[in-house]
Structure formats: C-alpha cells, structure tokens
Amino acid sequence: MYQDEIVEEIHRIREEYSRSFNHDLKAIFADLQKQQAEGGREVVNLSRKPSLTTRWSGRARDIGEDAKDTSRRST
Known part of the structure; x- marks a missing residue:
C-alpha cells in the first residue's frame, strides 16, 4: 500500500x-x-442568517412572530 510522506508527517x-x-x-x-x-x-461568520433562509423558502417561522407568511400570496 502506498504511504504518502506528507500525510504521515501531518499525522506525526x-x-x-x-x-x-x-x-x-x-x-x-x-x-x-x-x-x-x-x-x-x-474571524468571519459564514452561518446563514434566518432572514435570508426565510426570504427564499417562504418559511416565516424562522424570523420571528412579526414575520408575514409569504407562502400564501393573494393575486
């Protein structure tokens, strides 16, 4: 079996x-x-912000009680 010396050094x-x-x-x-x-x-935080997730998924429950349910739109 092939052993990579760089990987071995990292393990050591x-x-x-x-x-x-x-x-x-x-x-x-x-x-x-x-x-x-x-x-x-x-240090940068790359975690998703709930408002962005809600904006595209239509799930209002992620951004709080004041959010409007965007999944039922009237035309």
Missing part, C-alpha cells in the same frame, strides 16, 4: 501536538482559541 505532528496536552481536548481547544486570538486575523 498532530500526534505530537495532542501528546503535548496529554490528549486533553479542553486544553487543546483552549490553546487553539488562544492562537486564534493572538493571530490577528479577522
């Missing part, structure tokens, strides 16, 4: 990183958050 680095935190996921997560905060890069 990941294992060393995990071992440095004694495989504690909370500690790893805290470290990654710290690195992200210190990195200085802008």
